[in-house]
Amino acid sequence: MPAIVDPNDYTPKYYQLVTILRERISSGELLPHQPIPSERQLEDIYSVSRTTIRQAIDLLVRQGFLYREHGRGTFVSPQKLQKGISELTSFSEDMRARGIEPGQKILELKMAVPSEEVRQRLELPADQDEVLFIERLRLGDGVPMGLMTSYHVLPEGLTLDREGLEAVGSIYSLLQEKFHLIATEADETLEAVLATPREAGLLQIAAGSPLLLSVRVTYSQYRRAMEYVKILYRADRYQYFAKLTR
Amino acid sequence: MPAIVDPNDYTPKYYQLVTILRERISSGELLPHQPIPSERQLEDIYSVSRTTIRQAIDLLVRQGFLYREHGRGTFVSPQKLQKGISELTSFSEDMRARGIEPGQKILELKMAVPSEEVRQRLELPADQDEVLFIERLRLGDGVPMGLMTSYHVLPEGLTLDREGLEAVGSIYSLLQEKFHLIATEADETLEAVLATPREAGLLQIAAGSPLLLSVRVTYSQYRRAMEYVKILYRADRYQYFAKLTR
DNA sequence: CAGTGGTCTAGACCACCGG
DNA sequence: CGGTGGTCTAGACCACTGT
Secondary structure, X not given: OOOXXXXXXXXXHHHHHHHHHHHHHHOOOOXXXXXXXXXXXXXXXXXXXXXXXXXXXXXXXXXXXXEEEOOOEEEEOOHHHHOOOOEOOOHHHHHHHOOOOEEEEEEEEEEEOOOHHHHHHHOOOOOOOOEEEEEEEEEEOOEEEEEEEEEEOOOOOOOOOHHHHHXXXXXXXXXXXXXXXXXXXXXXXXXXXXXXXHHHHHHOOOOOOEEEEEEEEEEEOOXXXXXXXXXXXXXXXXXXEXXXXX | OOOOOOOOOOOOHHHHHHHHHHHHHHOOOOOOOOEOOOHHHHHHHHOOOHHHHHHHHHHHHHOOOXXXXXXXXXXXXXXXXXXXXXXXXXXXXXXXXXXOOEEXXXXXXXXXXXXXXXXXXXXXXXXXOOEEEEEEEEEXXXXXXXXXXXXEOOOOOOOOOHHHHHHHOOHHHHHHHHHOOOEEEEEEEEEEEEOOHHHHHHHOOOOOOEEEEEEEEEEEOOOOEEEEEEEEEEOOOOOEEEEEEO
16 A cells, blocks of 8 residues: 655645545545545555544545544545535635636725725724725626725735736735735625626626625735725626535 | 643543533633734643644634734634634534524425436435435524425334434534434535525515526545535525635 | 454654744 | 744554444
């Protein structure tokens, strides 16, 4: 059996194991509802301690690839449970994961004084009086998918320009590159609303059509709110997926 | 400092620690963005090994109560991040968590031959030809919140009656009690739709009002689909929460 | 009963952060 | 530099499952 670790690899052993096991699952070598080797067997196979084995399996269980049954073994999850967890993704990543080519049309981009609602959502300090406001029409395979309105907290006195965003495409990449801000968590709410005439026009649907409204506050690695985003999705083109566990 | 374990308590130590730490957070003793004691300090305080400490902290981090920063410490999350993860809950649990008293009016309950759509969602074996069909109006503080349609896979030849469901209230309790079926995971999709005249009448809103449609397939401890549920929520009374992580 | 996962210990070395 | 979290080891005992 393969000696596990490549000592020149800086990746932790448990994560190398995760990669190996996920490969053995997706390749079809390990089939749904069939047991993987027991933890003690994996110790011998890969020459790592049981703690490390369990660390890897724990992660795969949380990700939905495996499930455990006390006293029986650890088994491969059916395909249905192997995808769609609550991951923080950008619109572009979300679209690509669905096999759709993302696109955008920037309608407006400027520094603006935030409303009280936006101030509260972003928990803005009193001395910060401007945020970056962007309104974009988001496209999927060239067709309007949603209307995105976002407010971004930037370091005092700095800004972004339209050309930069158009060139890079992803505002997350831009924020990381320029200001070292990384999105790590978000709180999201979803609700159903009806399209106003303006929204309907932009999204090329009839006024009064149903829309899925996602409202999200994203937090940076410093645990501070870094953006407030609303996306109005066309209900006929967008469904939200979630995986729930007990 | 308090000796940790009550040896007469069968709860694992790491989980007792989780409870203790969550209590210290919610009581306000540990404040947002402030560090909790280091892992080595917690070893001494509670007389458990660092592995056990980390097991407890891992869980609280995943639940959003704490966050770690390598080389600095472990900190209390701001309130915003302390709630609303992807938990599999019943309608009743969901309502109670929102401070609303759940209720229901059973419109129909019978064994029925499933449509092809339902068969596929439930991955029904060929020899299973009947499922339990229930249609219920769900109430929140006595007012219509949603219309729930559900299909349940029961052991061959068995069923449930209306009186049992009305007495117990929760179908999950009933399924566990009678058939030892426990819901462990679910896949959910959310979309926006418009109310048909019938739905509008039952929900006491205008036809054409927006509704949030949740479609869920729930899996049992045996990793088999056990129910297929659609809930149409009144958009004016219901929002869906999710917490996302990177 | 033997084999499985669940919990737990007492160590160790590393990478990262701040003063 | 000392203190933090991140990874890892080699054991141990328990609770649960099947035969």
